[in-house]
Amino acid sequence: ETMEKLGIPYEVVVVDDGSSDSTRRRAMEAAAKLPNVKVVGYPYNLGKGAAFIYGYKHSSGNVVVLLDADLDIPPQQVPLLLRVMERTGADVVITDKWHPLSRTRASTARRILSRAWNLLVRLATGLDLRDTQTGAKIFKREVLDAVAPRMHAKRYAFDVELLLLAVKKRYKIAEAPCLKPIRLTARFKPREILRMLLELASITYRHGRA
Secondary structure, three states: OHHHHHOOOOOEEEEEEOOOOOHHHHHHHHHOOOOOEEEEEEOOOOOHHHHHHHHHHOOOOOEEEEEOOOOOOOHHHHHHHHHHHHHHOOOEEEEOOOOOOOOEEEOHHHHHHHHHHHHHHHHHHOOOOOOOOOOEEEEEHHHHHHHHHHOOOOOOOHHHHHHHHHHHOOOOEEEEOOOOOEEEOOOOOHHHHHHHHHHHHHHHHHHOOO
């Protein structure tokens, strides 16, 4: 509905990242009723980064939008991201949940964890961004064409690698507030935090700093 209101050509690519439940079947049933929606996927869980790159390769638009499947950031955010891209001339626009105009609600522990991760990313990569992880971003296709072949991160730190490579290629990144209130409820397990740290170290070792 959001894209229909924009009045521009669009397609929605749903990527099944090796789900073991009825997700793919239900997605395909829904897509069969919607001409601009298609479902792609593979049998094994490879992670968010792998899923996004797979989806991008199965898309055809000049602008590619990333939205996490849980829709913490709703599709209504897309028109704002497009406006920011047009107004600023940016090649990439990311949603910043810590932007002064964003209405983010989170526990003290989650805020501390997010801020600590952001500080670590800044120190390790030199990226001057407040929020690399929020699941609502748009890219000019040329950016993904340039950086996707060099990407290795498949899971938690994939956003960092993608944005770092974009900066190193001299693409312009802009940040936008989230229009809707965000409530951060997901908790990270120690094993997930360790994976994020290992991926970040690997990214820095492979690509250096911005």
